[in-house]
Amino acid sequence: MNTKAKPGSVLKNLRLANGWTLSEVSRRTGLPVSTLSKVENDKMSLSYDKLARISRGLEIDIGVLFSTEGPAAPLSLVTGRRSITRAGEGRVIETEPYEHIYPATDLLNKRFVPIVAEIRARSLSEFSELIRHPGEEFTFVLEGTVELHTDLYAPVTLEVGDSIYFDSGMGHVYLSAGPGPCRVLSICSGEESQLIAATRGPEAAAAASDAGESPAPPTVKRADRRRAGRS
Missing domain, CATH: 1.10.260.40 (lambda repressor-like DNA-binding domains)
Incomplete structure (x- = not known):
């Protein structure tokens, strides 16, 4: 549910x-x-x-x-943990640039955070600042065309099946660069x-100030099967 x-x-x-x-x-x-x-x-x-x-x-x-x-x-040394997230399940955080679906939120003390993201942003002007967080990030393109902008490299375009691994302390944003929907799977190493x-x-x-952040109310909704997984 x-x-x-x-x-x-x-x-x-x-x-x-x-x-x-x-x-x-x-x-x-x-x-x-x-x-x-x-x-x-x-x-x-x-x-x-x-x-x-x-x-x-x-x-x-x-x-x-x-x-x-x-x-x-506190996390014990016992192994064997697991968490199953079915298609259409997951916690959803929706902002104007992205919709983030977080699987496995019932499993605490994770060493990394999986995120399925629908990328809506198409311009850098939609962000008040580049996103950055300590750790590393791996992103795999599931659907559409992604353009990754960072503060240390020239923009890179990623197609379906492409992936990138990078230092997430580096400022970065994802943009949708194709005509259709754009979805990625990101794995972030979290300081958890x-x-x-x-x-x-x-x-x-x-940490950087958030003064430029939009005060628009958030939209929270259920993850549907079309975005969270294919049935």
């Missing part, structure tokens, strides 16, 4: 449970108080890099932000569970 993603509500509950003020969460994550307030009140959506900032700053698995439960216990603690440092406080 599909469930709606409500990271803002989870963030608020987590903040109140820990006795944190919005200012304290802002200090930990590097996100402005105004942005956090809008997120908690479901008036602003979050891109992956901002979700990653919150998970690093609060030292939680990014999956916690999609869960109705609190943070899980023990990795979060290992990367804890002043970078959150020095």
Whole structure:
């Protein structure tokens, strides 16, 4: 059964449970108080890099932000974990440039984050700034033509079946460069569970300002079979 993603509500509950003020969460994550307030009140959506900032700053698995439960216990050394996401399932975060479908959100303390993304943006002008988050990212084109822009390389065009692996600390955005739908599978190394603690440092406080972010209310909907998988 599909469930709606409500990271803002989870963030608020987590903040109140820990006795944190919005200012304290802002200090930990590097996100402005105004942005956090809008997120908690479901008036602003979050891109992956901002979700990653919150998970690093609060030292939680990014999956916690999609869960109705609190943070899980520390990751044990026992292996054998698995999570199955059926076609049409997954948590969805929708922004103007992208629609992100997050599979396996029931599995916490992941070492990487899988994302199926529908790319809608067609111009750099649709972004207030390039996206960046610590770690590495692998992207495989499922449908359409993708144009990847970064701050260190010339734009590169990727067709169906092409893939790219890059340092996600480098500023980057994906654009749809074809006439039809554009979808990719991205695997991001997240600073979650023990990795979060290992990367804890002043970078959150020095994170780029979000002043140019659009305040448009987010749209949260179910992942359908056409986008989340082929039946």
